[in-house]
Every structure is written in C-alpha cells, then in structure tokens.
Amino acid sequence: MSFTDSELAYLASQHLGRLATRQPDGTLQVNPVGFRYNAETGTIDIGGYNMAASRKYRNLAENGQVAFVVDDIASLSPWRVRCVEVRGTGEAVGTGGDTGGGMDGAIIRIHPRRILSFGIDDAPDVAPHDMVPNKRDVG
Known part of the structure; x- marks a missing residue:
C-alpha cells in the first residue's frame, strides 16, 4: 500500500485538493479539485464537471505528469500545518466517474510514485520546526 493509515484517514477527512x-507550452496549471482515494486501484481519482473537455484533463492526456496536494491548517496557536503531496503519473480515464449533475464520467486517476506528508503522524506536542516530513518513493 502506498499511503499510510494516517494519510488515508487525513485524505478521507478533506474535500478539496490542488x-x-x-x-503544452511547458507552463504549469494548478486547479482546486474534488477527489477520492480509490482503494481498489491505490490511486487518487479526480472527477468534475465536463472533465473530458477541461484543460487539466487534456494536459494530463498529453504528458501524464501530475502533482497533487491536500493541506490545511489544523491550528493557528500553536501553528500546525498538515499536508499530503503526491507526485506521479496521471491517467485520463474516459469513464468510471459519477455521471450525475453535469459529470461526464471522465476522471483523472493519479498513480503515486512519490508521497510526502507532514503534520499527519506528529504528536501534538512536537514543535512545528521539529516535525519531520515522511518522504518516500512508492512506485
């Protein structure tokens, strides 16, 4: 399994990622997106309104390079940031998503190659600058 149990619990508690x-011109595009972890495939699946016509879907279909981040601020005092970052290859899947409410069934499926997380497994009394990121290659 690519993700730790703590990372999966964190991802399940969040609704939005980037x-x-x-x-095609080499510049990067970043979009806020809804997502879900697909336990059957071990991937992050992203659907959306008219997904197959979107620039992000076409970008992915062309070169397959993706990065995905889910983060939040758990506390301001003490400062506590949590994050899961996934780098990997993306797959433009023509069917398999929710087809209700303007959804066309197309999804972006992210196959993790590298996962970085922090603030997920740390005890609450660990100082923010003492947190150690969990970085690993998984694929």
Whole structure:
C-alpha cells in the first residue's frame, strides 16, 4: 500500500485538493479539485464537471505528469500545518466517474510514485520546526 493509515484517514477527512499539470507550452496549471482515494486501484481519482473537455484533463492526456496536494491548517496557536503531496503519473480515464449533475464520467486517476506528508503522524506536542516530513518513493 502506498499511503499510510494516517494519510488515508487525513485524505478521507478533506474535500478539496490542488492538482498541478503541465500545459503544452511547458507552463504549469494548478486547479482546486474534488477527489477520492480509490482503494481498489491505490490511486487518487479526480472527477468534475465536463472533465473530458477541461484543460487539466487534456494536459494530463498529453504528458501524464501530475502533482497533487491536500493541506490545511489544523491550528493557528500553536501553528500546525498538515499536508499530503503526491507526485506521479496521471491517467485520463474516459469513464468510471459519477455521471450525475453535469459529470461526464471522465476522471483523472493519479498513480503515486512519490508521497510526502507532514503534520499527519506528529504528536501534538512536537514543535512545528521539529516535525519531520515522511518522504518516500512508492512506485
């Protein structure tokens, strides 16, 4: 399994992430997106309104490079940031998503190659600057 139990619990508690894809001219595009962890495939699946026509979907279909981040601020005092970052290859899947409410069934499926997380497994009494990121290659 690529994700730790703590990372999966954190991802399940969040509703929004940021997806970065590379455009044909080499510049990056970042979009806020809804997502879900697909336990069957071990991937992050992203659907959306008219997904197959979106620039992010076309970017991915062209070059397959993606990065995805889910983060939040758990506390301001003490300062406590949590994050899961996934780098990997993306797959433009023509069907398999929710087809209600303007959804066309197309999804972006992220296959993790590298996962970085912090603030997920740390005890509450660990000082923010003492947190150690969990970085690992998984694929």
